[in-house]
Amino acid sequence: xxxxxTQKPIKTLLLIPFIFCFHMQAQQENVQRDARVDLxxxxxxxxxKKHLIGENYAIQIHSGTLADxxxxxTEFKNAFPQWPVIVHYETPNYKVWAGNYSVRLGADxxxxxxxxxxxxxxxxxxxxxRK
Numbered sequence: 001x002x003x004x005x006t007q008k009p010i011k012t013l014l015l016i017p018f019i020f021c022f023h024m025q026a027q028q029e030n031v032q033r034d035a036r037v038d039l040x041x042x043x044x045x046x047x048x049k050k051h052l053i054g055e056n057y058a059i060q061i062h063s064g065t066l067a068d069x070x071x072x073x074t075e076f077k078n079a080f081p082q083w084p085v086i087v088h089y090e091t092p093n094y095k096v097w098a099g100n101y102s103v104r105l106g107a108d109x110x111x112x113x114x115x116x117x118x119x120x121x122x123x124x125x126x127x128x129x130r131k
Contacts, residue, residue, distance in 0.1 A: 048102075057107040058126050061085070061118050062096040069094035072118075079117050083110060088126075097126065 062072040069087045073096050076085050083099045098114065098121075101107040107123045114121045 055102060056126060057099075057101040057104055057123055059098045059107060059111055059114055059121050059123055060095055061098055061114070061121050063093045066094045069096050072096045076118070080114065 061076055062069055066087075073085050073087055076096065076098060080098070085096060085098045088095045088097055099107065099110050101110070104123075111121060111123055
């Protein structure tokens, strides 16, 4: 064996990567994947698209009584129909939340537009974002 390495070291060095390559290909063919993994990945992708998981940002427009919150929500829907808006109750106030952003930059851009009409609006990270 020692004679083989001393006489042809270049051929030996070229042969070693091929052996490992064939060995790795043989291992990859034996992997079996559970069908439930694909289902879980599809659910996760859907939740990420809807911004239900991960870091989320929203913009609070108003905090006060239910009547004021409903009128503010109607006014917001008329001014900015492209963003979703909800009324969320946190004792003792009703809060109007707009948008659901996974990136802070998107929330900042929306806030600039919203603050022209609602100057007291601000960005926050909700612990619970409802659709």
